[in-house]
Amino acid sequence: MSMNLTTTDQDLKTRLQNWLPKIVLAPSFGLVVFFVYGFIAFTLYLSFTNSRMLPSYEWVGWQNYERLFQIREWDIALNNLVIFAILYISICTVIGLILAVFLDQKIRGEGVLRPIFLYPMALSFIVTGTAWKWFLDPAIGIENTFHLWGWQSFSFDWIKDRDMAIYAIVIAAVWQSSGFVMAMFLAGLRGIDDELLKAAQIDGASNFNLYRRIILPQLRPAFLSAFVILGHLAIKSYDLVIALTGGGPGNATALPATFMYSYSFTRNQMGIGSASAVIMLLTISAIMVPYLYAELNEKKR
């Protein structure tokens, strides 16, 4: 950006121009350093103190972490997270990919269908939860409807079943997010160079091979983005569980996010709550940091 300017006046102006971007960027940078990284440091610190209802500054070492992993509810929360994340990510990816590939076949009415697949992502998880809570409620929702239609033995009471409730949450979560994944894959598909496909077709590649060998490999960035975005959404999942089950029955659908909230703010175990938040952050970082690092480096090249 440097220019050959001769007079000192212009020199000063240039120097000011060089500083101006940094000055303008500073407030945003300051906000993020304080409210994100400062706060992370504070919560990290609290996780090593015996804070209960209010923050305390008495150092207790690793005690909170040791106790955290002895709490049965945390164990349930982690197990639920694994089940939820695996199913949520894989089902959303499969449905999203199928929809995107189908929509990419020059479909009549794509302009109508695409917004229909996508609109749930405009809704709040609380709204989604309100709707699905009712469908999944055996007394009044889907089960009851089938009973009224005469299929008396039909049973769909996952949301009331301690062992199945977490799967009920997956259904609602997939309903909400799969259209978003569709949009990502569709964008990827539309970005593929037609010339490449034409060349492969002249070489006699079948549709199946065209997808397997040329199109899907080119969608790798979209797969990666979908995985990362869904993965971090899964770890952050809070609203949907609160709206659907409140973490119940009992604590059968507890997730780390609900655990952290209840320990920090309703059970007055802020030290343990902080420790659980730190674990959540570390889990997300394990996914996001390599991804973002690769993204940034790739863009520089």
Added chain:
Amino acid sequence: MTVAAQENIVRTSQSVRVGIYLALIVFALFYLLPFGIMVINSVKPLIEITEGNMIALPREWTIDPWLSAWSTAQIGVEPTGLRPYFVNSIVMALPAVAISTALGAINGYILTKWQFRGATLIFGLLLFSCFIPFQIVLIPMARVLGVLNIAGTTYGLILVHVVYGLGFSTLFFRNFYAAFPNELVRAAQIDGAGFFRIFWRIMLPSSGPILAVCCIWQFTNIWNDFLFGASFASGSAAPMTVSLNNLVNSSTGVREYNVHFAGAILAAGPTLLVYIIAGRYFVRGLMAGSVKG
């Protein structure tokens, strides 16, 4: 249309195409039904819901559930309906969207056209802030809002949403401006245009699409937020999502499902409206921003 189909690179037979259409229609029903059934049941008397079939059309149409949800339903302890909370959410979302988008635009401009040592690191820090689990900031944020004397207020929520919306808004504009030709900026510089003039005269006029994308994204996220609202603004300052949850999950009295559904549709209304009017910017934003082609 047949011509268009033949021009398609991947050729498919007629029967395969019928199958594809069928599958797409089944999926469309899967996405539409939950909301559609909610709409149908929001105009039914409660008795038809508890004793009847959920996908049957109302025998008797009524707008009472909507009136109740809007202005008389019991939210927490007050029979105010959702109206005051709807207003809260509007008062919260509009400034938060405007401020975070404006900051994101100028940040994106700086990070692409005025690169300096450490700019990538700053962007990395901003970017990572998009993805942190917000549980990690809840406890200190509650204290800082208390110190600033804006705990439990809409102002507090505006601050929270601006801060945690900055990462995404910067990301959108940075990716958009990265594709903007540097030559134009350089030419303007040679003509003597400064930092702000280039931004106002050259960058902003061509930023229409990304402005739309960013505003829609921020508005959707901020309107739909529940965690921050529930943590920092309970009571009369609560946003729409929090009061909807209070309405639906209140344990007292008869469960008025029809009122719950009317309330849920009211809570979904603004984001859904934005989506219907400008939904293509979602997809365009995804193509332009978050997925590398």
